[in-house]
Amino acid sequence: xxxxxxxxxxxxxxxxxxxxxxxxxxxxxxxxxxxxxxxxxxxxxxxxxxxxxxxxxxxxxxxxxxxxxxxxxxxxxxxxxxxxxxxxxxxxxxxxxxxxxxxxxxxxxxxxxxxxxxxxxxxxxxxxxxxxxxxxxxxxxxxxxxxxxxxxxxxxxxxxxxxxxxxxxxxxxxxxxxxxxxxxxxxxxxxxxxxxxxxxxxxxxxxxxxxxxxxxxxxxxxxxxxxxxxxxxxxxxxxxxxxxxxxxxxxxxxxxxxxxxxxxxxxxxxxxxxxxxxxxxxxxxxxxxxxxxxxxxxxxxxxxxxxxxxxxxxxxxxxxxxxxxxxxxxxxxxxxxxxxxxxxxxxxxxxxxxxxxxxxxxxxxxxxxxxxxxxxxxxxxxxxxxxxxxxxxxxxxxxxxxxxxxxxxxxxxxxxxxxxxxxxxxxxxxxxxxxxxxxxxxxxxxxxxxxxxxxxxxxxxxxxxxxxxxxxxxxxxxxxxxxxxxxxxxxxxxxxxxxxxxxxxxxxxxxxxxxxxxxxxxxxxxxxxxxxxxxxxxxxxxxxxxxxxxxxxxxxxxxxxxxxxxxxxxx
RNA sequence: GGACCUAUAGCCUAGCCUGGAUAGGGCGUCGGACUUCUAAUCCGAAAGUCGCAGGUUCGAAUCCUGCUAGGUCCGCCA
Numbered sequence: 227x228x229x230x231x232x233x234x235x236x237x238x239x240x241x242x243x244x245x246x247x248x249x250x251x252x253x254x255x256x257x258x259x260x261x262x263x264x265x266x267x268x269x270x271x272x273x274x275x276x277x278x279x280x281x282x283x284x285x286x287x288x289x290x291x292x293x294x295x296x297x298x299x300x301x302x303x304x305x306x307x308x309x310x311x312x313x314x315x316x317x318x319x320x321x322x323x324x325x326x327x328x329x330x331x332x333x334x335x336x337x338x339x340x341x342x343x344x345x346x347x348x349x350x351x352x353x354x355x356x357x358x359x360x361x362x363x364x365x366x367x368x369x370x371x372x373x374x375x376x377x378x379x380x381x382x383x384x385x386x387x388x389x390x391x392x393x394x395x396x397x398x399x400x401x402x403x404x405x406x407x408x409x410x411x412x413x414x415x416x417x418x419x420x421x422x423x424x425x426x427x428x429x430x431x432x433x434x435x436x437x438x439x440x441x442x443x444x445x446x447x448x449x450x451x452x453x454x455x456x457x458x459x460x461x462x463x464x465x466x467x468x469x470x471x472x473x474x475x476x477x478x479x480x481x482x483x484x485x486x487x488x489x490x491x492x493x494x495x496x497x498x499x500x501x502x503x504x505x506x507x508x509x510x511x512x513x514x515x516x517x518x519x520x521x522x523x524x525x526x527x528x529x530x531x532x533x534x535x536x537x538x539x540x541x542x543x544x545x546x547x548x549x550x551x552x553x554x555x556x557x558x559x560x561x562x563x564x565x566x567x568x569x570x571x572x573x574x575x576x577x578x579x580x581x582x583x584x585x586x587x588x589x590x591x592x593x594x595x596x597x598x599x600x601x602x603x604x605x606x607x608x609x610x611x612x613x614x615x616x617x618x619x620x621x622x623x624x625x626x627x628x629x630x631x632x633x634x635x636x637x638x639x640x641x642x643x644x645x646x647x648x649x650x651x652x653x654x655x656x657x658x659x660x661x662x663x664x665x666x667x668x669x670x671x672x673x674x675x676x677x678x679x680x681x682x683x684x685x686x687x688x689x690x691x692x693x694x695x696x697x698x699x700x701x702x703x704x705x706x707x708x709x710x711x712x713x714x715x716x717x718x719x720x721x722x723x724x725x726x727x728x729x730x731x732x733x734x735x736x737x738x739x740x741x742x743x744x745x746x747x748x749x750x751x752x753x754x755x756x757x758x759x760x761x762x763x764x765x766x767x768x769x770x771x772x773x774x775x776x777x778x779x780x781x782x783x784x785x786x787x788x789x790x791x792x793x794x795x796x797x
Numbered sequence: 798g799g800a801c802c803u804a805u806a807g808c809c810u811a812g813c814c815u816g817g818a819u820a821g822g823g824c825g826u827c828g829g830a831c832u833u834c835u836a837a838u839c840c841g842a843a844a845g846u847c848g849c850a851g852g853u854u855c856g857a858a859u860c861c862u863g864c865u866a867g868g869u870c871c872g873c874c875a
Contacts, residue, residue, distance in 0.1 A: 259818060269817055271856085281817095307818065353875080393875055487875085514873050524800080525871090532873040539875045568801060569870050593802080594869075601868090626837070646837085658810070661802070663868065665809095674837050676823045677810085684837050692834045734814080742811060745822070756830090756839040797837075 264309035281306035314718035349562035354466040356421035402427040417469025494545030593663030620647035653679030713754035
């Protein structure tokens, strides 16, 4: 099976371009603007400089030199560009033969083992005093889809979660429960129940400044191991975590390992003291230990151990890095955390580097979600609740399903609404590049039209519907000359690019590239759909078009799988 | 005061790493397409000083410098 991509093209061109290496040519190759009916374009500016010749002339020379083959069916110079067209037969053949492996076809064909990594990815690491908000949803979707992508590309991925289950914020919820909870058991989703007490604390603390002192009293009694305090702490933490598990299940995430701050927060001190002995760190006059990072890392100094000898938050993260290495012997460790902690991770990685822990750490940072009224504040209850968003969007989807299919069973309506609603939320978040923060407008944010998850699902369902109705067995033994409509050619061209988008997303951790690719593919498909009838009296044409749309469906499915979005045959 | 991120039509956004063909999409607006495989769709139109000013280059949304605006961080909090 012949597979043709940029690399293949570069290998052909390098024969005629002695000044450049294959990899350089591959990097230069671009996808031409859509109106140009070629698969790839080689811009001749660089080579023109080297040869001190006009790029137009070089393109023309190449046009004459590069031979047409059954793979490379057309080569044409247009101005300074050499445009190349690959035979669409080989694109569809590859997809049809390799099916779900098409997105990683080069790896499969070359039986690639090299470059496979053991990767630990940590997310969403919530605090256990309040329910997950919309920011956590973004975190979870990024973490999950990146895990899917890396797994798809053959890496060993270990998903881990860290519960931030101790500290003053936890004690505040505990205090409120003690004072106003009447030993009540949860009468709602249990993480929300816990969160209510956090909000209650904040309300009451505004009026009563002694509350804070009381909360610290609980913290001290927790630290001294007071049994009553520990019991309450365990009870409330379990409620929070039980609630999270529900949400995790809805979003289809699970973890290879869960770490708890309460097990870690005292650890790491040894590492710091060792660093102090090795003169990596310094001791302040009052006994606190800190590190100077200005000169070597251009970062502010950072304290690591308090003057009373207790650990600071970052100390446990230092410990956890070693711990993960021990647990998983990873090649790379990824932290999915919002961009407000950018500096924290610069500190962490710098300190680890200083300690000689030369591992490949990566902070996958993403922009925070705010509301039209400003930043979300869980203390004040001005948050968009994760569970609420999911529920709301499922309800909206149910209304749409009802409108279109009033006669199907209620359970089927609910099933579809769930899948469509989740697709809407997931795609809405994943189509944007992660670095940008965004404003969540509750009333108008989630839609089912335009650049949305349901739009992609709709394409998939349309294809399923045609295939079902046709009933002809799909094969790649077709008359290839029949696929010559403008929209057909454009569609096949889009399909050719998919593995390269997967590679690019994997290399840069830019999940949104996959969503953006799917949008383009589906837009092209819908154009095709509206001008090319598949089911036809011309059985040869029908067979050819069936293969084409089957290939589109395969690619949509791979892409949506990575994004964690389910498909529907009917919607 | 210092560090980082962001700025692209009324609104949202891709492209920026690695400079290259007329800056792609979507929402909204206006006009059109369902007796034909699902109209959650498609076709067309109007709408852009790519924040501003310099610089590098044959060529800048993309690279460099300065500035402006917004966000985040700079704690012996987590």
